[in-house]
Amino acid sequence: MDAEIELKLFIQSQHHDLLKKVLNNYPNSTPQGQKKLTNGYFDTDDLQLRRWDMGLRVRGFDNQLEQTIKTAGRVVGGIHSRPEYNVSIDHKTPNLSLFPKEIWPIGNDLESVSTSLACIFETNFQRQTWHIFINDSLIEVALDVGEIIAQDRVDPICELEFELLAGDTSALLILATEVAKSVPLRLGKASKAQRGYQLAGKSQPVRIENIDYIALSKDNNLAQTFSTILETALERWQLIENNLTTATDLQQQSMLWGKLRRCVRLLRLTLDQFGLLNQHISPLFDKLEHALQFVGPLQSCSLLLRDDGNQLGNINNKTLVCQQLQNHINSMSISTQLGDIWQQPEYGQLQLALVDLLLRTENGQLQWHDYPELSLFANQLQQASWKRIGKSMPITSEMNSVDYQYVAEALDESILVGFAYGEMYQAKKRETFRAPWQDLALGISTLSAYKILKTLDEQHQLNIEAWLDNKETSLLFAMEHSRKSALKAPIYW
Structure with a gap:
């Protein structure tokens, strides 16, 4: 299992060249080149995996195939933290039995789920990456440009990911803040998978009509209160x-x-x-x-x-x-x-x-x-x-x-x-x-x-x-x- 910790940001296409220049010239930055990634996201018709708060993907790159399942995680601001399991495979159809048995909910009917899987949508994009050392931490910066495809519907991908490979999470924000001084960026709460489910008509975006009071408890201390207000408002x-x-x-x-x-x-x-x-x-x-x-x-x-x-x-x-x-x-x-x-x-x-x-x-x-x-x-x-x-x-x-x-x-x-x-x-x-x-x-x-x-x-x-x-x-x-x-x-x- 890998514990993926990354900061997702959105960037507008007209700023790509500026971003690449900033990252290429950043101290202790090593460009890693670019590759084309094809991704099929699988689920059952009744979205059993999504109801288990899981995401299943088959990724193709460099003539290789890899299936990944992400389990329940958390999003704080734009920082996504989610356990994931990766297995190399030979076919584009995922095999759930290759993942560890302990990740599945108790009482699951895994065989039924496996036979009911279908590709719900695809995300295909070019990824250009850099490895940057900052404050004894190693961060991979990835610029993804491409499309989300669900039948005849298409939505553009234009986002930036800062993934922590080693070190402290704070380094993500230090580096992102430095980049944001030169390149307009904004937080990206919605993952490619969330956007894909919406594009496929399998989920609806959360609508803000009436905003409720912030859920505070009298038992909370001030640090918890500040954190709750800040996270809720963000x-x-x-x-x-x-x-x-x-x-x-x-x-x-x-x-x-x-x-x-x-x-x-x-x-x-x-x-x-x-x-x-x-x-x-x-x-x-x-x-x-x-x-x-x-x-x-x-x-x-x-x-x-x-x-x-x-x-x-x-x-x-x-x-x-x-x-x-x-x-x-x-x-x-x-x-x-x-x-x-x-x-x-x-x-x-x-x-x-x-x-x-x-x-x-x-x-x-x-x-x-x-x-x-x-x-x-x-x-x-x-x-x-x-x-x-x-x-x-x-x-x-x-x-x-x-x-x-x-x-x-x-x-x-x-x-x-x-x-x-x-x-x-x-x-x-x-x-x-x-x-x-x-x-x-x-x-x-x-x-x-x-x-x-x-x-x-x-x-x-x-x-x-x-x-x-x-x-x-x-x-x-x-x-x-x-x-x-x-x-x-x-x-x-």
């Missing part, structure tokens, strides 16, 4: 990103971009709470936050266009107004935003820095000895964000549209704190307290939408000024009532 980030690559509906895109930004903001907030938002990581967050500036206007415009413009009610020139809102959205170039963000080296650098913090925490290298126990820590965070809200929007003050825009960031942070630690509290009290504040956040987004409409009205003479004034006045009246009621509500922590 995983959701990658899932949302994957969903964005296939989303075409405006409302779905708006929802996903909003959730991606919330994941990024939650990660930044968590690092700040644990004293880890240093001078290296903070600018990386700043760069990404700047790139996501379009998300707020996108959400505001899509809010008005939802349900065929139902929010616009009896507005004059409704068709024209909707068209101008759509034109405004088109000017944001939503379809290219994700690709443009991937082009920024800071994007992958931030993801790798977060994975590094996660691994260091799990290895016991990060500790918080001077922090209180978790329940008290969570209460203190909730109270601090609550005080900030109370100070920024005192109950005795009247607030207008500009005032609400000014406090939007503080409100968003407070909602995120409650989201991160909310699972630790009684659900009914928590939701009763949070509901009006979430309504206020929605109100602020609507006010932002009205501001956009005012600008469009000035530019295109839409004749909606009176309607806008009336809607804003009514909304502010409702928001003020909700805010003052919410400020009097008993806290749940």
Whole structure:
């Protein structure tokens, strides 16, 4: 058995030459050449191997054939750790009896599984490799370019793998981070096998519609809590990103971009709470936050266009107004935003820095000895964000549209704190307290939408000024009532 530990990253094809130059010139790097790999992935029609959390592959290379089975493992960020068993064979059809008997679940019907195997999909690609020594560790870097093929469906392969051959896992991230300073990269959670099953219609990508509270236990220590929040947010980030690559509906895109930004903001907030938002990581967050500036206007415009413009009610020139809102959205170039963000080296650098913090925490290298126990820590965070809200929007003050825009960031942070630690509290009290504040956040987004409409009205003479004034006045009246009621509500922590 081999214990495979590798970091999977995605790279865009236009950066191949730059990557090869960087790796060829890297200190203690030895190019290993390239080879063509053909791979058939096998399973039963009812996916018995997948249900056992196993993956079976027959690989062809250099006139040789090798069957491999990978058993249950773990993915942390983009680092995949999974036991695998390799056996040389003479035929393209795998023989399960050649693997060790002890790897199979108790009570299995291995003979029935063997006779039911079929090739579900193929992954065929050119692999170019380098061996690099770094910090007494040996890493194999592999650039894979090719295709996943499932019947008449094809999906491109364009990824980079850093596999630990000897030494310490931390060397993977050290080397990847150095490469990411020159070449735009991003974490790759989905393996070729996962993508292949999806392409073959044998599994569905995980859809992010409603994001649950993070599953924290009051029994967890702070290191476990930090690790759980960080790992959960990183995983959701990658899932949302994957969903964005296939989303075409405006409302779905708006929802996903909003959730991606919330994941990024939650990660930044968590690092700040644990004293880890240093001078290296903070600018990386700043760069990404700047790139996501379009998300707020996108959400505001899509809010008005939802349900065929139902929010616009009896507005004059409704068709024209909707068209101008759509034109405004088109000017944001939503379809290219994700690709443009991937082009920024800071994007992958931030993801790798977060994975590094996660691994260091799990290895016991990060500790918080001077922090209180978790329940008290969570209460203190909730109270601090609550005080900030109370100070920024005192109950005795009247607030207008500009005032609400000014406090939007503080409100968003407070909602995120409650989201991160909310699972630790009684659900009914928590939701009763949070509901009006979430309504206020929605109100602020609507006010932002009205501001956009005012600008469009000035530019295109839409004749909606009176309607806008009336809607804003009514909304502010409702928001003020909700805010003052919410400020009097008993806290749940």
